[in-house]
Amino acid sequence: MREYQENSIVQAVDRLSDSLHRLTLFAPQIAAVARPGQFVMASCGTTLDPLLRRPFSIHQSFADVALQILVKVIGRGTRYLSELRPGAELSLIGPLGRGFHATTTGSVCLIGGGIGIAPLLFLASHLPTSPECSACTVLLGSQTKADLIVLSEEFIQFGCQVHTATDDGSLGHHGYISNLLPAVLPGVEKVFTCGPHAMMTTVAGLCLEADIACEASLEAHMACGLGACLGCAIHGSGNTYKHVCKHGPVFDAREIIWNP
Amino acid sequence: MREYQENSIVQAVDRLSDSLHRLTLFAPQIAAVARPGQFVMASCGTTLDPLLRRPFSIHQSFADVALQILVKVIGRGTRYLSELRPGAELSLIGPLGRGFHATTTGSVCLIGGGIGIAPLLFLASHLPTSPECSACTVLLGSQTKADLIVLSEEFIQFGCQVHTATDDGSLGHHGYISNLLPAVLPGVEKVFTCGPHAMMTTVAGLCLEADIACEASLEAHMACGLGACLGCAIHGSGNTYKHVCKHGPVFDAREIIWNP
Amino acid sequence: MEPLSTAPPPEMNISLGPLHLANPVMTASGTFGYGAEFINLVDLKRLGALVVKGISLEPRPGNPPPRIVETSCGMLNAIGLENVGLDRFIHQKMPFLRTCRSRIIVNILGDSIDEYALLAEKLTQVAGIDGLEINISCPNVKKGGVAFGTVPEMAAAVTLAVKNATDLPVIVKLSPNVTDVTVMAKAAEESGADAVSLINTLIGMAIDIHTRKPKLANIIGGLSGPAIKPIALRMVWQVARTVSIPVVGIGGIGTAEDAIEFLLAGASAVQVGTANFYNPAAAEQICTGIEAYLNRQGASSVHEIIGTLQTTF
Amino acid sequence: MEPLSTAPPPEMNISLGPLHLANPVMTASGTFGYGAEFINLVDLKRLGALVVKGISLEPRPGNPPPRIVETSCGMLNAIGLENVGLDRFIHQKMPFLRTCRSRIIVNILGDSIDEYALLAEKLTQVAGIDGLEINISCPNVKKGGVAFGTVPEMAAAVTLAVKNATDLPVIVKLSPNVTDVTVMAKAAEESGADAVSLINTLIGMAIDIHTRKPKLANIIGGLSGPAIKPIALRMVWQVARTVSIPVVGIGGIGTAEDAIEFLLAGASAVQVGTANFYNPAAAEQICTGIEAYLNRQGASSVHEIIGTLQTTF
Ligand SMILES: Cc1cc2nc3c(=O)[nH]c(=O)nc-3n(C[C@H](O)[C@H](O)[C@H](O)COP(=O)(O)OP(=O)(O)OC[C@H]3O[C@@H](n4cnc5c(N)ncnc54)[C@H](O)[C@@H]3O)c2cc1C
Ligand SMILES: Cc1cc2nc3c(=O)[nH]c(=O)nc-3n(C[C@H](O)[C@H](O)[C@H](O)COP(=O)(O)OP(=O)(O)OC[C@H]3O[C@@H](n4cnc5c(N)ncnc54)[C@H](O)[C@@H]3O)c2cc1C
Ligand SMILES: Cc1cc2nc3c(=O)[nH]c(=O)nc-3n(C[C@H](O)[C@H](O)[C@H](O)COP(=O)(O)O)c2cc1C
Ligand SMILES: Cc1cc2nc3c(=O)[nH]c(=O)nc-3n(C[C@H](O)[C@H](O)[C@H](O)COP(=O)(O)O)c2cc1C
């Protein structure tokens, strides 16, 4: 497993909606070895304030040359990224962490909420291309329609069946995307999820109940992303702490205590 | 005396040479009241690092709407300014300090070295327009020709007689600009100077010797620019400290201990 | 867009013992000159209180330059307590300060207990002064330079002497350069201080690697600014849990959010220091920002948030 | 463009008493894991020494999350000394560390003097360990939680116990949360420490104003990063003038310029901490940068700059 500290070059910054920006980064070293579910640590500035890198899921990786991250503007780090222009440098460390295990051949369901959709597109592009894989159902939830238009098209192009839900009802189901999961679950062999913790808690609960394998990509504040600072602890099963950056960010739903 | 904290808008950033950039800033409040020799404190970034504002002489003030600063890239604050683009905001406080006293009607000499040329152009544009003022001699020194080409033209347009010197001999006198002063001094009523401390020390010495009035614009590291922090002390005559931001930046050469 | 609030503006007035302020936002000593320096940039009457530059009996010239250095998210200063001295303060600075319709607190410093007491006595007779803040970070010259601010007995003695010399409200300003700041706070409380304020600057240093000299002529200086906020907040929280007199939080406060952290930790008021330099509008913005926060939280008074930090998870 | 230097590369090796390092740039405990975490990003053999995460006799789970918060030019951590414990360290971590061709220093921590001594004794028998660093910032459980790091007698007792239990070089790592760090340094020196390293983190705090809870589950945490550099540099300078054993400078070092400031102030070596997180290449860049500085200064050895700060203006 190779990791790199690489000065990527911004190739494009596409505004998918008011709050969602997609950065295309020339980063051949990282792109060459990235796997779905892994992430990068990006320097969000050129001074010592902010000091720490921010973690971002790898959203796509192209022809071993470029990768994409999807950025939701939350605070100043993400705002900085959204304002970068083509040609700018962006220091990355990656690919980091344990990704999704997409070796399944049965039908799968990907369920993402908000910015949690980011790693699922890379995963969708890497699902085994056996006939059964037409049976890839993707459930995408967000606050409003604008965030989903471009993204749901892209999942469809990978041959996935897409269902959507929005908080404001402007697209698809009016309400939580997790509400759509029970109808989809029967026949699904594995569920992959990323999104708000509450959503993933619901998804994990439904899967565990139905005894369906579930992998979830978790978040924690990180200083290093390398397993060195031990800052990104979460409550794991068996009364242990897991480190999101190293043991995760993708965990088997059974490894986690969802409501500590 | 009115001072403002004003969010100026960058209108243009002109690169005069590799290291010299001229910023034109829409700042009507400050521009309306600025006088030659005064300065502004500029926020050189949008985060808390760097923390402090940096002082810049007012280089020109136009029709009460815009002002210009001339920036020499030294460290990260000045680099930040040189990389600003039209439309960007730049917070200024100003106009600050005591400016030049250009009420003289006799002939004057302006002698500037390097970035010290900045405040002299504003001064040249404000010299009394009496007939005698054709007798305004300007001595401009710099490392190399590139820094002086545009600037010396502009002084000429204000009716000044310009002489130059460069360290590398690429324009005018090959050596220190202060070497040209003795030949110019006779008949001059007042000398205004800004530049490296060593140059101003020489200039002040020559003037005091010849009993010619001399005003010099000094530098000191500043935190506030307002006379509040007392950080910008220099050795004044009479065993006192003077504060560059409030008592200066322009001092009568006799107020200063040049070699403390 | 937030809907226009129909709630009445929240109560912002607070008391530091006998000292009543219209709002909890003060400016810190040494960072706001004698007030007049900011007249064009700050609406002085909006300040809860204005704490003036530390005053000594005699004028002090201060340290030789260089006196300030920028550091990462902070600055070092070695001003050396330059000030105009008591007499010129009273005659040249107080007339303006009396006009600015803000509470005026005079920060005092001395080399001996007697000097502190004499300063307090003389300032008590001056009209327009609402309180004294004792800067105990100076070395005691008579005791061989041991700092008043690091030995509890000495802090107690200064506090007592000042309290005996004045009937003005007295705030004791604590140094952070100690193992246990609560011990110093208790010493001040037991000696009659009406409030404590903290923190003063942390001792720091910077070196110019090209000249191989310190960047300050005084070699060491006081570190202030956002860099020190986490330390200041921790000390304020510790002190607020220890003493029962009001606590004034100081250290790296530049935004309403910063100030609110200190209020939640138990400070009854805050002082804005270094931020006045890089953003003179800071104190006013903080005042407005606290009001907005109180409105959002549905609080009708700033007292509803002071000391309400929840420490159980 | 600088002309290609024809001078031989400067000597970079230094000694911390009996401990000889190829260069003065180490990585700080807790910020470099057990070394393996950086194998892809750092050429480990270029490190003067690698100090591993603090090890206790038994494994420790650490504190509940959240454990870290970013602050202005710094960060707070309340990891809670999570570590694999002595046995797993020896069997799972040392085999890799033995291969990395850098000096290995083990940072140790305990709740009692006996624990420190036992750790030292057991680690002395392990091949591949070049030295011990005693983290005295932990509270002494037996003495009711008083920190070893703030009482000179307790620091002395720990140092003595460890020295008696090992013949490995012993570095005592000092806490900055004290009134006078030189007293602590002297206590360590007099008890036989081969070197002192400083500073550990400053105690700080941060509050989430929306939840009104501390941002760390542990309420308080240790402040590190560029924000604390001025304080660390001042303490290193004070200690270097006080003790005659070597001093290792730590605190906010992220560039060669930072490191050189500490060397000029009297540190014989430095440790890079938080910078490893935001720039894993930092330690290597610092090493290269010191060499370049020595060349520019015409110095043939790093010893020519250590402690050469000029304090007369
Ligand atoms: C494994 C992983 C993958 C992620 N993938 C993406 C992605 O693809 N796209 C995306 O937009 N966001 C992603 N996030 C969240 C993203 O890291 C945060 O939104 C970002 O750090 C916020 O930084 P800021 O400076 O804008 O906000 P601030 O709130 O100013 O950040 C302050 C501090 O908190 C940390 N922080 C704040 N929010 C989070 C969060 N949700 N998770 C972790 N740290 C946080 C920051 O890193 C920083 O240290 C991911 C997080 C993790 C852990
Ligand atoms: C009254 C006055 C007028 C000035 N006018 C101009 C001008 O018109 N054009 C111009 O290019 N420069 C001018 N300068 C110098 C300018 O302020 C510095 O070059 C600038 O602050 C450097 O900032 P930096 O971040 O690029 O450098 P850094 O070296 O990174 O700055 C670090 C710190 O040192 C201070 N500092 C560094 N050099 C100087 C200096 N020479 N004087 C004062 N503080 C300094 C900075 O303000 C900052 O606080 C003036 C200075 C003064 C005092
Ligand atoms: C330039 C400067 C001068 C100061 N002078 C004084 C002083 O005279 N008396 C005093 O008690 N504190 C003085 N202080 C300390 C501040 O009042 C304040 O306690 C400290 O700076 C921390 O707050 P801050 O981080 O908001 O600046 C001074 C601080 C600075 C930066
Ligand atoms: C996440 C983290 C964990 C740390 N763990 C330890 C530790 O186990 N033992 C120790 O002595 N110091 C520990 N430290 C302190 C560092 O070794 C160092 O002394 C401190 O961070 C200051 O240096 P810096 O500013 O370069 O980070 C830790 C620091 C951080 C940030």
Ligand code: FES
């Ligand atoms: S982020 Fe440092 S260990 Fe996970």
Ligand code: FES
């Ligand atoms: S810069 Fe603050 S007093 Fe001059």
